[in-house]
Amino acid sequence: MVTHPAPMDIQLRGIHHGYPIGGTFTPVIEDVSLDIAPGEFVALLGPSGCGKSTLLRLVAGLEPPHAGQVLAGGVPVSGPGPDRIVMFQDPTLYPWRTVRANVALSRDIAGRRDDAAVDAAIAMVGLKGFERAWPHQLSGGMAQRAALARALVNEPRLLILDEPLGKLDSLTRLTMQTELLRLWQKRGFTVIMVTHDVEEALLLATRVVTFSTRPARVISDVSIDLPYHRHRDDPRLLALRREILVRLGHSEDW
């Protein structure tokens, strides 16, 4: 029996962040505090451009926040680390590596080969037979699946996903949602996932956090206490969906 590393808890305490855009400082994140327990599957929802990806960068440790604190496993985050694996919004595969070498990237960095894990990850995202392809030979959806495989090869304690299934066609998306859920249940890591799809958030997550338009503030934080395997026609799920869309200011559109 393989033992998986213990899931990681994350605390965000009074986070403020921003960027200079066109010479003036623009706040992007305003006073965000969140407590994420080990093993939770948290979905982040919010309008495009509100600061979700930025928040993920702070959690990953790619940038320090302007104010506030990010704690991972009770320790202040001072930089990125392989126990917090990120899957970025763009696939960002290295064009000079084959699909297989891209998936094996973290193994190369760690200096430990693990052909079995790499093969398993490639098979899981359905890219068997494309191991030796160059990234420019993949479709957008395939590139995103390769990026997902690259993230899943690791044994992360926290998986940070930025719209991981955004570019997939709707059928592949269903398969990948199931796979993601299965993997999370099996390995038990913590997941923070940004998605623009309310239904996806409700199907997968144990908790859905909603953000305002920029600068991002938490406007709702809902626990989804529904057992898996969830059904998208479940009336409780539909009610939650309606509630969240209303919060996001789409009271007429649902």
Add this chain to the structure above:
Amino acid sequence: MSGVGTTQAIAPVGTPQTRARSRPPLRALLPWAAGPAWFVAALVTWRWPDADDFPDTTTLAGLFAGIGVALLSAAALRRLSARAPWMIALGLGFAAWELVQAKLLLLPRPFFGTPQDLLDVFLTDWKRLGDSLLHSLGLLVVGYTAGSILGIATGVGLGRSQRFRYWALPIVRLIGPLPPVSLLPLAMVLIPSNWLASEALMALGSGFPVTILTWSGVAAVDPAYYDVARTMGARDRFLVLRVALPAAMPQIFVGLFMGLGMSFVMLVIAEMLGVKSGLGFYMQWAQGWAAYPNMYAALLVMSLMCTGLITILFKVRDRILGWQKDGLKW
């Protein structure tokens, strides 16, 4: 299924009989004309009396005939289709050159030699020519390799480190654009060995374009590439060697190509002005003695050397940049 239709449409074209029939008959016969073209050259050389007492006429005729036989066998083995027009043109060209100069003496000597003269240089002076080639290659490879390594290292430094850029950039901007030739007199005085001075200037000359293009390549690397590696725990060493360098490789090869051209220039200048060996020195000597055939021979050797080196560089490039969608073929 459209796949089935395509296969059926393509299949008959692939069979040999149809291909042979659909080709224009002239194109099919072309490879067979290359050998005879060289036989013509051999015949003209052998049977037509020379206008003067030229060396090696019979050897040259034999050489032409030998090439003709080789081309005929190549045609028989079907290894000669794309190159056939060129081979015909070359054979006829040699025949014409032989006729105009060796047989009729239509052009002023000694600037215009005969094929015999050129052959004679290779037959009698091959040792000195080969020696000069080796010396030139040695000078070139050492200076160019040193310059390239220096250029790539400086370029990576400029692209990755603020502090390095602060100190190194003014120096690069001051010295880099200077034509290295202008430093030659100074270098010959400052550096006791002419060979070392030439190597230093060649490294400088080829290093500059490599530096600038490596820098621009490294600076243009998508920061997201670094983010991906950093979140997986990569340290600086990995980021430079396994992310920045491969990402900048297309640009670096442009720099290496420009640097190679620069080092050819420096090679000839160094050999004509200071270093007492190599093809440049040979040419200088040949000019001094009005030995024009020797000069042509040295030029030919040098041109083959340069084009050979560039071919090698492009082969390496194709190998390393096989992942690129498009690549130009040398």
